[in-house]
Amino acid sequence: MKLATFTQDDVTRIGVVDGDAIVDLAAAAPDLPRDMLGFLEAGSKALHAARAALDGAPRLPLADVRLEAPIARPPKFLAIGLNYADHVAESGRDVPEHPTVFNKQSTCVAGPTDPVHLPRASHVLDYEGELGFVIGRRCRHVSRDDAADVIAGYLVVNDVTVRDWQLRVPTWTMGKSFDTHGPIGPWIVTADEIPDPHQLRLRTWVNDELRQESNTKELIFDCFTLVEHLSTAFTLEPGDIVATGTPAGVGIGMKPPHLLVAGDVVRIEIEGIGQLENPVIAEPEDTARIG
Ligand code: ZN
Numbered sequence: 640m641k642l643a644t645f646t647q648d649d650v651t652r653i654g655v656v657d658g659d660a661i662v663d664l665a666a667a668a669p670d671l672p673r674d675m676l677g678f679l680e681a682g683s684k685a686l687h688a689a690r691a692a693l694d695g696a697p698r699l700p701l702a703d704v705r706l707e708a709p710i711a712r713p714p715k716f717l718a719i720g721l722n723y724a725d726h727v728a729e730s731g732r733d734v735p736e737h738p739t740v741f742n743k744q745s746t747c748v749a750g751p752t753d754p755v756h757l758p759r760a761s762h763v764l765d766y767e768g769e770l771g772f773v774i775g776r777r778c779r780h781v782s783r784d785d786a787a788d789v790i791a792g793y794l795v796v797n798d799v800t801v802r803d804w805q806l807r808v809p810t811w812t813m814g815k816s817f818d819t820h821g822p823i824g825p826w827i828v829t830a831d832e833i834p835d836p837h838q839l840r841l842r843t844w845v846n847d848e849l850r851q852e853s854n855t856k857e858l859i860f861d862c863f864t865l866v867e868h869l870s871t872a873f874t875l876e877p878g879d880i881v882a883t884g885t886p887a888g889v890g891i892g893m894k895p896p897h898l899l900v901a902g903d904v905v906r907i908e909i910e911g912i913g914q915l916e917n918p919v920i921a922e923p924e925d926t927a928r929i930g
Contacts (some may be wrong), residue, residue: 640690643826644675645704653678655689656826660698664689667696675710679775679791679877708750709794709827715879716743716821717869718798722859722884729892738860738868744816751824751915755799756922757901758817764899767798767885768843768851768907770836772862773827774879779870786866789875792827793836795909796882797917802891823880825913833911837861840910843888845903853886
């Protein structure tokens with residue numbers, strides 16, 4: 640199933656995408672949680688109930704709803720640096736012995752068509768097309784062999800990066816976490832529909848120029864190895880997202896560098912999942928706030 644979070648008539652809820660239509664789970668299966676985190680926490684029971692509700696359920700045209708980030712506020716938004724050999728080479732680094740794990744703050748999440756802000760604080764803005772996986776079960780100390788059992792599904796991630804803020808200090812947290820710099824989606828494809836997450840073509844375009852073209856078979860540390868590694872240290876929870884790293888072709892790696900500017904559109908497509916298409920806009924004037 641393609642599990643989506645969508646808004647129609649100012650009400651946000653979850654649904655199942657079927658071709659160019661969506662089944663509103665709030666209508667088709669009213670007992671199910673109305674938000675994706677609650678749905679994922681309800682586990683395989685909720686998945687079965689959703690699947691059972693699809694037959695004969697009314698469908699809304701996908702064009703009539705707005706797709707939101709599938710998970711508005713993941714409990715953790717982890718990402719892996721330097722996880723494709725060609726990207727390691729363009730970054731001028733050595734192939735890592737251990738996964739380079741960092742956090743994107745969960746407040747940076749954006750939807751599959753939402754604008755990405757070119758920040759006032761820096762114009763050194765870059766894209767990173769990545770496969771993400773979503774945790775479906777609370778777990779710890781999961782072996783690589785059991786890792787598939789804790790992955791609910793897969794989505795596309797743009798690990799948007801402010802390069803100068805990323806690289807001027809030893810940790811990447813600030814440069815990876817500006818608001819709007821975590822587009823995810825366009826939905827979560829459940830793991831049963833991705834027979835091998837390590838055989839998926841990944842491509843990124845800026846406007847119509849193809850910038851990244853790779854395959855998840857090139858991952859240095861694959862999804863299952865990452866589950867084992869991460870869960871050695873800490874509990875993974877339903878809704879946690881792990882962005883698995885980007886291949887070669889980021890803007891900073893081009894000669895000369897080709898960074899994002901306002902007006903660009905970044906499109907990332909992963910085979911069997913779908914695509915993100917996010918315009919870049921200047922950070923609006925009204926982002927300062929004290930709640
Ligand atoms: Zn990345």
